[in-house]
Amino acid sequence: MPQMNFAHFRGAVPRFQNYAAVAEQGVLFIAPEAGVLPRRYDPFEDSEGLLLDVVRAGAAVAGCDAFMDHCLSHKMLPLRDAEFWRHGDFFTARPDGAQPLVDTLLAFVRRYGLPVWEQNTIVTTSYPARYEQRAMAVHFSEDGGGNDMGYLAHYEAVKRACSRSGAVPACTLALMLLNFYLQFLEGMDGGHFFIRNAEWALDFEHNKTPELRAQVYDLTACINLAYAQLVSGEGKAVRQCKHCQKFFIADDWRAEYCSPRCRGAYNSKMTRKRVKERKLREGQ
Numbered sequence: 433m434p435q436m437n438f439a440h441f442r443g444a445v446p447r448f449q450n451y452a453a454v455a456e457q458g459v460l461f462i463a464p465e466a467g468v469l470p471r472r473y474d475p476f477e478d479s480e481g482l483l484l485d486v487v488r489a490g491a492a493v494a495g496c497d498a499f500m501d502h503c504l505s506h507k508m509l510p511l512r513d514a515e516f517w518r519h520g521d522f523f524t525a526r527p528d529g530a531q532p533l534v535d536t537l538l539a540f541v542r543r544y545g546l547p548v549w550e551q552n553t554i555v556t557t558s559y560p561a562r563y564e565q566r567a568m569a570v571h572f573s574e575d576g577g578g579n580d581m582g583y584l585a586h587y588e589a590v591k592r593a594c595s596r597s598g599a600v601p602a603c604t605l606a607l608m609l610l611n612f613y614l615q616f617l618e619g620m621d622g623g624h625f626f627i628r629n630a631e632w633a634l635d636f637e638h639n640k641t642p643e644l645r646a647q648v649y650d651l652t653a654c655i656n657l658a659y660a661q662l663v664s665g666e667g668k669a670v671r672q673c674k675h676c677q678k679f680f681i682a683d684d685w686r687a688e689y690c691s692p693r694c695r696g697a698y699n700s701k702m703t704r705k706r707v708k709e710r711k712l713r714e715g716q
């Protein structure tokens with residue numbers, strides 16, 4: 433039986449000339465400039481560059497202690513964007529600690545546009561590995577629940593308003609990017625995802641292998657498809673170099689260094705360290 437060819441994705445993702453951070457009702461939004469129509473671009477033109485920028489931005493969220501501490505102190509388990517309506521938005525509550533993260537989010541959005549904030553899902557993710565123990569401790573010490581569900585109605589109302597204006601809360605965007613980072617870098621189980629805002633067409637031009645083509649209008653779907661395409665087939669992966677900490681596309685998911693130079697540098701650093709430790713031991 434001939435196999436269907438899935439290789440043809442084309443993106444048509446809206447991107448505005450500029451975006452700004454705007455606070456409204458205690459929540460910080462990343463909003464497109466008003467009164468201008470967006471242009472569409474194709475993220476698949478440089479899908480490896482896109483994936484690297486996604487993990488860089490996600491790593492900035494994962495590495496932001498102030499953000500993680502805010503979430504932990506409000507016992508957000510798992511991390512859900514709706515909780516920021518119950519407990520208060522990190523980005524407006526802590527403007528000092530939040531500013532570098534806002535800058536990162538804005539830089540990402542100016543380059544790639546905003547993902548669609550989906551009507552019928554709450555954006556959910558978990559903590560980076562280095563927070564796992566603290567998150568577990570929260571989980572077992574208190575239920576963190578509460579019966580007040582009123583915040584969800586407010587959350588839904590904001591979401592409906594956003595689908596008209598095209599804005600996305602900074603906290604929602606941060607969790608989306610963190611989620612990608614955890615899936616791509618820390619191997620968190622991504623489960624299955626929906627490809628919304630896409631048009632699919634079967635192309636029988638070459639009769640033997642019909643081609644399934646997709647035109648994708650949403651950044652989230654583009655990122656998921658770009659990643660699926662990267663890891664399937666050739667088995668490439670997004671990795672972080674053990675020596676220089678740079679993110680890179682590896683031909684093999686087991687790769688630990690971005691270059692032979694970094695492997696050499698790391699190995700000689702470890703050798704120097706071992707020699708130093710031995711000298712210390714022998715000196716005592």
Ligand SMILES: [Zn+2]
Nearest residue numbers: 673676690694
């Ligand atoms: Zn390196």
